[in-house]
Amino acid sequence: xxxVKAICSRLxxxxxxxxxxxxxxxACDHFISKARTPLGAALEILGREKVSNWxxxxxxxxxxxxxxxxxxxxxxxxxxxxxxxxxQSRFLKRLLNLPFSTPGCxxxxxxxxxxxxxxxxxxxxxxxxxxxxxxxxxxxxxxxTQLVQLDVRECNLPExxxxxxxxxxLSIIGSDDVCFDxxxxxxxxxxxxMCERWENHCFSLDIESCPNSRxxxxxxxxxxxxxxxxxxxxxxxxxxxxx
Numbered sequence: 001x002x003x004v005k006a007i008c009s010r011l012x013x014x015x016x017x018x019x020x021x022x023x024x025x026x027a028c029d030h031f032i033s034k035a036r037t038p039l040g041a042a043l044e045i046l047g048r049e050k051v052s053n054w055x056x057x058x059x060x061x062x063x064x065x066x067x068x069x070x071x072x073x074x075x076x077x078x079x080x081x082x083x084x085x086x087x088q089s090r091f092l093k094r095l096l097n098l099p100f101s102t103p104g105c106x107x108x109x110x111x112x113x114x115x116x117x118x119x120x121x122x123x124x125x126x127x128x129x130x131x132x133x134x135x136x137x138x139x140x141x142x143x144x145t146q147l148v149q150l151d152v153r154e155c156n157l158p159e160x161x162x163x164x165x166x167x168x169x170l171s172i173i174g175s176d177d178v179c180f181d182x183x184x185x186x187x188x189x190x191x192x193x194m195c196e197r198w199e200n201h202c203f204s205l206d207i208e209s210c211p212n213s214r215x216x217x218x219x220x221x222x223x224x225x226x227x228x229x230x231x232x233x234x235x236x237x238x239x240x241x242x243x
Contacts, residue, residue, distance in 0.1 A: 016072045022235055023159050024076035028083055033071040035087045058113075059089055060158050066116065076126035078165030103213050105206040115202050121169055122195055128166060129191070132184035143153035148180050168232050173197035 010019045017026040042064045134141040147163035150156045158164045170176045
């Protein structure tokens with residue numbers, strides 16, 4: 001017999017905030033906010049140690065900032081792949097001393113970065129494979145089976161269905177047929193191709209967005225033809241831009 005002692009509208013489970021809405025908005029806000037601390041620490045380290053190598057800067061971002069932001073993202077991030085990009089944009093703008101109004105597509109094209117949702121979806125797909133490899137009596141596998149069955153019903157609520165969210169992302173790159181008809185071996189075999197398609201899709205979106213931006217009339221004219229080299233040069237970004 002189960003005794004209910006109290007009903008609460010929010011709680012934390014394995015350090016992931018949960019709310020009665022079950023849409024993980026609270027989790028998204030929590031980890032975006034939590035990433036601010038390591039972001040500031042990373043910038044402080046880069047400034048104090050005078051790190052000039054671009055790869056080292058991005059490695060530090062990956063290990064300190066993205067690792068905090070992405071805690072459990074494969075579970076809660078399905079609806080918030082665009083929202084999490086604010087963390088990378090904030091880091092790059094502060095790192096390069098750019099105005100906070102600088103469009104994200106400018107940032108990523110100039111620095112050779114892709115949106116964080118690229119890595120987030122990769123983690124979702126790898127988590128999906130892990131579940132498919134589980135025995136059918138495991139709870140995660142049972143839950144996934146139920147979500148897949150709900151996905152084709154009229155009563156399905158996409159904002160609450162992890163499988164529907166994953167299928168929606170895969171449909172963008174023409175891989176939604178893999179979601180429900182394949183086993184773990186098949187998904188593993190197609191994983192690299194799906195990741196490459198997703199990367200190309202995100203890169204294409206930035207290319208398409210750049211000419212339509214009114215922020216700067218000159219950048220779109222050369223951004224797609226000339227590779228900007230200063231992020232890879234071991235010199236001050238501010239001094240290089242001025243020169």
